[in-house]
Amino acid sequence: MSRRSPVASRPPHAEFMQVWEEGYVSTTASFTAMHMQGVAVFTGGELRRADGSIDRERVRAWIGRAAHPLPYARSRLQRAPLGLTPPAWVPVDELDLDTHLVFADAVETLAPARLRTLIGWDEGPLDLSAPLWRLRLTPLDDGRIALGILMHHAGGDALRTMKFLAALTASKLDGVPKSADDPFAGQRAARSVELPGLALRAWWSAGDSAGARVRAYLRKPVVRRARRVAARVTRRFRDQPAPPPTTHSGFRTFDGDAVQARGAELDGTMNDLVVAAAITAASAPTGEPVRVRVPVLRRATEQSRNRVTDAEIVGSALTDPAELVASVRAQLSGTEASDSERAAAREVGYATLVPWLSRARYLAGARLDEVVVLPASLPHDELSTFALLYDGKLSVTVTTQQQTDTSAVLDVLGDALTSPVHQSSSASPDAL
Incomplete structure (x- = not known):
């Protein structure tokens, strides 16, 4: 793997959230409710060792290679000081697969009553300090392997989720993850204190004249903007815990x-x-x-x-x-x-x-059933x-x-x- 240039010499990268996306992470309750989740079921033989256990090294190598070029898989949340801007997505240099991959030892049944376990809720909700995805591999009693998927609506809709799953798999039995350039090559994660300046720069570059920039800013009432800033500042004080699932x-x-x-x-x-x-x-x-x-x-x-x-x-x-x-x-x-x-x-x-x-799609030679x-x-x-x-x-x-x-x-x-x-x-x- 090529060496990165020193952090200080790389320009900051930040992708600001839209208003409706920000609402998905405004409280613990809304963050938990807006998880996207599912289970992909693969034929098991190709993902198992000779002793029948899941080949963890093979899966880790495959997922690490497949996820590295995906912007969603490499982006985490960053908040601005005093709520001056919406939260932003910033890149991580390297993926911590221990955060994103869980291997279960107990054999499970693919049944409605076991969906939450297969998806990965036993490990709790996603970690807001890391990219918002987690995979859980579980052996099934019919010989197949379940890949539990947890993602988040703040990072994309269902179409993006299915695109993410497609990128983790190959179109051929002997296929390998597509190689691609680092989407954040030459860039670094914007620091919290840098977000207001980056937002100001984006606003300035979006208009072709001072008048156009002012008109674009005034399209949203100042009072509404102030309320949003206040809501970000007071977020921790009005936080609501996630209720038990109903x-x-x-x-x-x-x-x-x-x-x-x-x-x-x-x-x-x-x-x-x-x-x-x-x-x-x-x-x-x-x-x-x-x-x-x-x-x-x-x-x-x-x-x-x-x-x-x-x-x-x-x-x-x-x-x-x-x-x-x-x-x-x-x-x-x-x-x-x-x-x-x-x-x-x-x-x-x-x-x-x-x-x-x-x-059909394949993961390390295992067919997605x-x-x-x-x-x-x-x-x-x-x-x-x-x-x-x-x-x-x-x-x-x-x-x-x-x-x-x-x-x-x-x-x-x-x-x-x-x-x-x-x-x-x-x-x-x-x-x-």
């Missing part, structure tokens, strides 16, 4: 072609059908209309770590499936529900589909749904309040996603 999750895998065919039969896309199925599952107990939050792409570029915004989609399980899919499609295209329809609908949670990769991604739900959400299309399989994960039977919810979802003749009353989960 939700649990379940998952199921469906044939992607069957779901695609069902969507086409109803004259919709797979995404339309997934949202309609989530509405059906949430509304099924009572038939009352519900509202689900559906992420839509806000920025098509990499200029923002979080490039999506939520659209609220209204519907009911009592609606004919074809009509419901058509309504979802129209609302996602910009035809919003009326104020009265929105007011009558109960907000239940979040629903999304991420079409990931059509071909399936991926379970938990929805980025809020603690009070009744039902949130995340569907991931990978290698011809649709993995659907639901998160509900603990008193809700996730198996019954998944039954309704499966019926809506694959049944040629769907009757919304054929299976109803307990009241959400």
